[in-house]
Amino acid sequence: MAENMKEKLTRDMKEALKAHDKIRLQTIRMVLASIKNVEIDKQHPLSEEEIAGVIQKEIKMRQDSLEQFSRGGREDLVEQTRTELKVLEDYLPRQLTEAELKEIIQQTIQETGATSKREMGKVMAALMPKIRGRADGRKANELVKEILAS
Numbered sequence: 001m002a003e004n005m006k007e008k009l010t011r012d013m014k015e016a017l018k019a020h021d022k023i024r025l026q027t028i029r030m031v032l033a034s035i036k037n038v039e040i041d042k043q044h045p046l047s048e049e050e051i052a053g054v055i056q057k058e059i060k061m062r063q064d065s066l067e068q069f070s071r072g073g074r075e076d077l078v079e080q081t082r083t084e085l086k087v088l089e090d091y092l093p094r095q096l097t098e099a100e101l102k103e104i105i106q107q108t109i110q111e112t113g114a115t116s117k118r119e120m121g122k123v124m125a126a127l128m129p130k131i132r133g134r135a136d137g138r139k140a141n142e143l144v145k146e147i148l149a150s
Contacts, residue, residue, distance in 0.1 A: 005051045005091060006035065023080060027087045031058055052092060052133030059088050096135045098143075104130055105143050117148050 009028055016025035035054050039046055046054070062085050069077040096104070108127045112119070123144050131140060 005048055023083045024087050027084045031055060034058060049132055055088055055091050056133055059085060093134050101135050101140060102143055105147055120144055120148060
């Protein structure tokens, strides 16, 4: 049986500890803590998709921090955050290319029968479960707007 994401994170955390890889260890511990907190809130073990969602959220937080650190001239924190992002991205499923994402969006628009930007909420509600963990929601939102406008 293939190991699940939580088991992989735990195994990699032990390896990082043995290898004295501080940033990797710290990042994995933070993700495991976030997963645990969400499990406590939801009162059930998380599915693979939900775990991917937690990791996606951690990535988004770091991307936002990266922008702020860059503007603030904090190169030390920029480097650490980039390293953390690389560690986290290893745990996500393969990301969709823009062409693949556009194709899924087109199919979803056809499925929902949306014809204008006013129906964007309906499209996004149907789209997000299909792409969760495999594409950035902001990028998807932009593409949906673009496609519905044309």
